[in-house]
Amino acid sequence: MQCCGVYPDNFTYSFLLKACNSLSLVQMVHAHVEKLGFYGDIFVPNALIDSYCKFGCVGIRAGMKLFMVMEERDVVSWNSMIGGLVKNGELDDACKLFDEMPKRDMVSWNTMLDGYAKAGEMNKAFGLFERMPERNVISWSTMVWGYSKAGDMAMARMLFDKCPMKNLIIWTTIISGYAEKGIVKEATVLYDKMEEVGLKPDDGFLISILAACAESGMLGLGKRIHASIRRCRFRCSTKVLNAFIDMYAKCGCLDAAFGVFSGMSRRDLVSWNSMIHGLGIHGHGEKALKLFSRMVHEGFEPDKYTFIGLLCACTHAGLINEGRNYFYAMEKVYGIVPQVEHYGCMIDLLGRGGLLEEAFGLLRNMPMEPNVVVLGTLLGACRMHNDVDLAKAVCEHLFKLAPSDPGNFSLMSNIYAQAGDWVNVANIRKQMKSTGGQKPSGASSIEVEEEVHEFTVFDQSHPKSNDIYEMIDRLVQDLRQVGYVPKAYI
DNA sequence: ATAGGGTTAG
Structure with missing residues (x-):
């Protein structure tokens, strides 16, 4: 292009940057702009900042470097930089820039609102919202979204009702x-x-x-x-x-x-994945696997979600061998490298099936660090199969990763209680008190005739509570007759 | 340059 004496303009760079799907490509365009020795108008460095910010911390640092050396900045330069920081969760830095801005427009305010709303800091968001010189529908809906996600439907509704547009x-x-x-x-x-x-x-x-x-x-x-x-x-x-x-x-x-x-x-891949996963979570393992064959037969390439659905289906239907085969095939046959989620599925599959040794072996040989979910899964399997020693080993890792998660404390205390180790139950209780954590009760809800009924453990608030517990007793008795031994936990 | 949105292991 340049050999013909034609030089790129704003639009050329705009299209070029939009097509960049990696940090190094953005860097190449940046180097090119530098080499030409001129930035055109401010549009080009602004677009560069924006593109840099799409690529995580490293990109943001590169964007910031450019932002700092720019001789002239307009409100778009500031907004792009703040937007990048906000998207990456670096709210404090974003706030600093926001305070330093010589002139803010509606986009600047809305970007900060969005950052606080996404972080669940609705008090701070509300403070800004009240200080804004003017608000548009984006400001209002960001506030409604934030309160709704924070669980405060009263505030969400109040703002929704007040919104004039x-x-x-x-x-x-x-x-x-x-x-x-x-x-x-x-x-x-x-x-x-x-x-x-x-x-x-x-x-x-x-x-x-x-x-x-x-x-x-x-x-x-x-x-x-x-x-x-x-x-x-x-x-x-x-x-x-x-x-x-x-x-x-x-x-x-x-x-x-x-x-x-x-x-x-x-149908697209998501249609197949959703259907396979849907069958899987309800125990229709065979049907899920059959649907997978049909999907491959119709020419669809499975992706990482497909395998999560498949492994989940194997877990819920107890298909251990099939699950193992899919786990190994996903990399060998389909070229998809298992991620921590897939290891999690496998550890659940093996753990529930009582193959705790194999599950633990897989955990140790994972190429990545196990996260809280994987360890919690294995701990759950230990409880299911009363393996106190393995549970202790898993817990040591778990407490390091999530030292104050009350869910893990109560899981461990249940395991000790089941083994009759009351000394350690008391220890855990003490630790729970010192970290101040009480596990919030899990709740189930069911909708009957347009009304949602919520239940927690030992709940007696429902008007038909007595009838419900009577029915549970009857079900438990029926289950005992077919060999199920119910467990009660403290 | 700013707001809602599909499949994601316990």
Whole structure:
């Protein structure tokens, strides 16, 4: 290009930088700009900063270096740099730059709001929000999103109601907030209201809400949305249909999930992965493996998610040999290097199957450091099979990684209790007190006729509590008859 | 340069 005497302009660099999918490519473009000895206008270094910031800490440092040597900076230079820091979680540094800025615009404020909201620091976010000279719908929806993720639906709702310029995105945020928490009534009422003001769901809306339904098990709302978009003849994209598959599968409606899957004219890898995983988590191991063969037969290349689904399916169906084979095949046949998640699946598979030695061996031979999840999985398997010695070894690692996680303390204390080692139970209790941790009770929820019922252990708050416990007793007796020995923990 | 969104091991 240059041999012809033509020099790149802003747009050339813009396209070039957009195409850079690695740090070294950005560096090459940067070197080229330097060599030409001119940056054009400020657009080029700004675009360079932005591209650098996409590549983690190293990229940010390179971006910062450029930012520091720039002779002239405009508000976009500052915003790009702050945005990069915020995306990487370096909020303190972002805040410093924000304070130093000679002039801030709405984007600067919104970027900082987003950073605090993503970090769950809603007090700080609210402080900024109140100090902003003016706010747009992005400022409002960032606040609604942050409060909703922090679990404060009252604040989220107050801000949503106060927002003077509601668009589809802020409606999506508040409705999926309610849906995620299983608050069906509000979610449904707002969904109807949204249609009343003339807003129609788009892909982003449907995907958000369906993902929220999948998480909280709100089958009712998911079905309602399905019916409503059928009424208005919404043409569902593959992504939306995938969200339906996942929602139905997570809610236990495998037939409905498979119905959506079968009816799709165009499936992508995510469709297959969601369906395989859905079958897997509900114990349909054989069906999941068959679907995998069909997928390969139809020419799809499996990815790391496919193997997580497959290994999960093997675990839930007790298919130890099959799981081992897939684990080794994923690298040898499909060229996918197992990640810590895959090792986690394998350790769960082996551990639940009682092959604790093999599970422990795999843990030690992992090419990466085990994380809390992997160790917790193995500890759970130790409890299941009453292996106190191995549990102690695992716990030593675990306490180093997550010294104050109350979940691990209670798991370990249960293991000691089961072995009758009351001295160590008392020790653990003491440690728990000193770190101040009490394990929050896990809760299950179920939706019956548009109402969500939540249960925790020893819960007696439900109006039909007595009936429920009577039913549990009966179930436990039935289970005993077929050989199951229930365990009660302290 | 800023807001919602699909599959991810316990």
